[in-house]
Amino acid sequence: MKSKDSRLVADLLKDRHSVRKFDPTFNLDEDDLELIIKAARFSPSSFGILNSRIIVIKNKTFRQSLLPYFYYQTALVDCSVYLLFVVDHGDYILSESIFKARKYILDPETLTKHEIDLSNIISSWDERLTWGEGFNPTQWSIAQTYINMTASMIQAEQLHIDTTPHEGFNQVQLTKFLQERGYLHPHEVVGIGLALGKVNPEQTHANNQEKIRKSLADYVLVID
Ligand SMILES: Cc1cc2nc3c(=O)[nH]c(=O)nc-3n(C[C@H](O)[C@H](O)[C@H](O)COP(=O)(O)O)c2cc1C
Structure with a gap:
């Protein structure tokens, strides 16, 4: 069991900083990686759709070959482990993913609920598709x-x-490169990446700077 950090989620977000220079010597613990993946896997998704998965890239030589697609952001290579969050294309969701979700989730107790969810997504998407340019299923x-x-x-x-x-x-x-090498299915696209590691000790000053955010008054509108 991991030792507990008692910070509230709001403070975890306030305290963290995006790192531009990682310590290339740091190795992420496997137990930590497992928890980081677990957090993603148990995240909610619209309609409970099972449209996403993670590609965990540990190999630094392989990451080096991806650099041109990341506009040479060195964090990609210097971090310890790189996560690529990939998803199904919009058209594949309607033809396949929803049925995969049904197979996974359906059990005698939840049958009714998920039957309703499936018809909900189909009617919701039909309605959204009438928005024309406003709705892009892959986005x-x-x-x-x-x-x-x-x-x-x-x-x-x-x-x-x-x-x-x-x-x-x-x-x-990037999607084409990964598909050509068989890491990505033809019906998938790359969504977003996350570099994991430790900030380079020479860059720690960047992590001590105060965060720039909108003032609370600018950020929040309360309708009583
Ligand atoms: C969706 C998203 C995409 C981002 N893409 C990049 C990126 O490609 N390269 C990078 O160095 N930082 C990227 N960032 C980090 C932001 O620049 C950073 O979150 C923002 O400047 C606020 O700083 P903070 O994360 O330290 O609070 C991204 C952040 C988000 C949320």
Whole structure:
């Protein structure tokens, strides 16, 4: 059992900082990695759809080959472990993923609930598709990865592991590269990445800077 860090989730988020320079000598503990993945796996998803999974990239030589797609962000290579959150294409969700979710989740006790959920998603999507340009099923699918990634990021902070979310990559080229090597199914796309490790000791000053955020008054509107 991991020793408990008693910080509240709000403070975990306040205290963490995105790292640009990782300590390349740090190795992430397997137990910590397991918890970080668990947090993502137990994240909620819209309609309970099982549209996402994680590719855990430990191999640094392989990460080196991905650098051009990440605009040469060195954090990709210098971090200890890199997580890629990948998802099903929108069209595949309607034809396959929802039925996979049904097979997984259905049991005699939840049968009714999930039957309703499935018809809900179909009618909801039919309605959304009438929005035309306003609804992109693949973007909807990718949006789910942000929830998974955030859960992993918070769990990592509680374990005193530094993180950086990465949206800065060429999604089309990275997806093609991974598909060509068989790491990604043809019906999948890359959603978001998360670097895990420890901040480079030379960069720790960056982690002591106060966070820049909107003031509470600018951020919150209360309708009583
Ligand atoms: C969705 C998302 C994508 C991001 N993409 C990148 C990225 O590609 N490279 C990077 O260095 N930081 C990236 N960041 C980190 C942000 O720059 C950082 O969260 C922001 O500046 C606030 O700083 P903080 O995370 O230290 O609070 C990303 C953050 C989020 C939430």
